[in-house]
Amino acid sequence: MSDTLWWQHGIVYQIYPRSFQDSNGDGIGDLEGIRRRLDHLAWLGVDALWISPIYPSPMADFGYDIAxxxxISPIFGTLADFDRLLEEAHARGLKVILDFVPNHTSDQHPWFRESRASRHNPKRDWYLWRDPAADGGPPNNWLANFGGSGWTFDEATGQYYYHAFLKEQPDLNWRNPEVRRAMLDVLRFWLGRGVDGFRVDVIWLLIKDEQFRDNPPNLAWQPHQAGIDRLLQRYSADRPEIHDVVTEMRGVLDAYPERLLIGEIYLPLERLVAYYGRDMRGAHLPFNFQLVFAAWNAREIARVVAEYEAALPEGGWPNWVLSNHDQKRIATRVGAAGARLAAMLLLTLRGTPTLYYGDELGLENVPIAPDRVQDPWEKNEPGLGFGRDPARTPMPWDGSAKAGFTTGEPWLPINPDHAARNVAGLARDERSILTLYRRLIALRQGRRALGVGRYEEAHVEGDVFAYSRHAEGEAPLLVALNFGKAPQRVALPEGVRLLLSTGLDRREGPFDGLLGPEEGVIVELS
Known part of the structure; x- marks a missing residue:
């Protein structure tokens, strides 16, 4: 696949650093821990690791409030530790992607401390300050994503500042050229150290309405939904000017060879694809979360895939995501058998897949007792199920008491089934979901049809979604996924050859077309 870029034929693996591997016994994962586990990633066969924020931070939002x-935060190590990790990752052929969080800083960042020092401070306009409304309240009705108003009053200077998330996370003013220059220099700092790309946090929020107009009400809002959804984010998100900012970021990366720009974007499909930019000068990969929210049945998944493929602009490279640090794990959403089916779906669709740590083990959300809750969203809006801790728990490496993750007290509880569900144990099991992931990845890397080939929908019949992948010079492959709880037969031409099944209980060879409940297969067409 030498005629494609690494991120087109590669697989991205997301690491939540607090939970991957602890090396010093404090119960929190760190860079040295990631370095010690690089061999797992190389063995699994992925191509890049994306590390969630590791910068100095008061940890009000666990690293997404950057100071x-x-x-590098001392919790995670030092710059020397990072450089060593980067060097050893590259030695194994692994790329390293960092989280870039440009929408907001910590309220402890020196920039914000200067900004709030007085109305006349040179950095005042680096953030979004506004006078109170006529009644003394917030300047407008904008809400924060983690509950409550998006505005906090500063007694010392008599103005409000805006924060799309916690009050400890004031938003930067990306209309200010000095802010843009400073933040683009951050990208250059890490690119100069050898980083291979960035996943840009909440990229669609960076520019706000210049007039600070009220957001309109969301008439479809229901009480079980998050408070932020009471309003349509018309003026506080996805403003037209954002695309100029993304193009500037892309221009910085393009000055370095083969660097990758990923954008986190929770928007409807027609607005999501706009982030590829004019003439493909935006994000290389605007994250596609369609599978995260789709109903888990053949017809709906087929519709999601078809609509996404049709919406992609010419030259836009697709990508797929099943889980991440903000969403429920795929095994929790679809069950154990469904998680195996999802693995085959993720790794056989056209485009770049992103795999969330622990999903290769079929790890489920871990229940968190009220006294162990860490996530500020859960604390601000309790009881609504928005807590993200259950999907951020430690990686279970073995069946020991603390799962090989730490010698101390883990910062979040370890999965209660870790004695059976852990890397060491599942690696020895020839039919485990971990073995399935490894075999799927090996098959994908060995077949151009799966890695970069053409996608063609075959059919949806009952509970079965089937599609084919094609590459010049190779036999075409058919993927058939049975989303139902009963066996289903697929009509196939003569002479098809089974390559892999999700159950790993079939031998490679002739295939009669009968799929078991929630079984998927990859077959080679003659």
């Missing part, structure tokens, strides 16, 4: 964009 220094060009450093």
């Amino acid at each position: 220094d964009y060009c450093g």
Whole structure:
């Protein structure tokens, strides 16, 4: 696949650093822990690791409130530790992607401390400050994503500042050229150290309405939904000017060879694809979360895939995501058998897949007792199920008491089934979901049809979604996925050859077309 870029034929593996591997016994994962586990990623066969934020931070939102964009939090290690990790990852052929969080800083960042020092401070306009409304309240009705108003009053200077998330996370003013220059220099700092790309946090929020107009009400809002959804984010998100910012970021990366720009974007499909940019000068991969929210049945999944493929602009490379640090794990959403089916779907669709750590083990959300809750969203809006801790729990490496993750007290509980569900045990099991992931990845890397080939929908019949992948010079492959709880027969031409089944209980060879409940297969067509 030498005629494609690494991120087109590669697989991205997301690491939540607090939970991957602890090396010093404090119960929190760190960079040295990631370095020690690089062999797992190489063995699994992925191509890149994306590390969630590791910068100095008061940890009000666990690293998404950054106090220094060009450093490493002591919790995770040092710049020397990062450089060593980067060097050893590259030695194994692994790319390294960092989280870039440009929408907001910590309220402890030196920039914000200067900004709030006085109305006349040179950095005042680096953030979004506004006078109170006529009644003394917030300047407008914008809400925060984690509950409550998006505005906090500063007694010392008599103005409000805006924060799309916690009050400890004031939003930067991306209309200010000095802010843009400073943040683009952050990208250059890490690119100069050898980082291979960035996943840009909440990229669609960076520019706000210049007039700070009220957001309109969402008439479809229901009480079980998050408070932020009471309003349509018309003026506080996805403003037209954002695309100029994304193009500037892309321009910085393009000055370095083969660097990758990923954008986190929770928007309807027709607005999501706009982030590829004019003439493909935006994000290389605007994250596609369609599978995260789709109903789990053949017809709906087929519709999602078809609509996404049709919406892609010419030259736009697709990508797929099943889980991440903000969403329920795929095994929790679809069950154990469904998680195996999802693995085959993720790794056989056209485009770049992103795999969330622990999903290769079929790890489910871990229940968190009220006294162990860490996530500020859960604390601000309790009882609504928005807590993200259950999907951020430690990686179970073995069946020991603390799962090989730490010698101390883990910062979040370990999965209660870790004695059976762990890397060491599942690696020895020839039919485990971990073995399935490894075999799927090996098959994908060995077949151009799966890695970069053409996608063609075959049919949806009952509970079965089937599609084919094609590459010049190779036999075409058919993927058939039975989303139902009963066996289903697929009509196939003569002479098809089974390559892999999700149950790993069939031998490679002739295939009669009968799929078991929630079984998927990859077959080679003659």
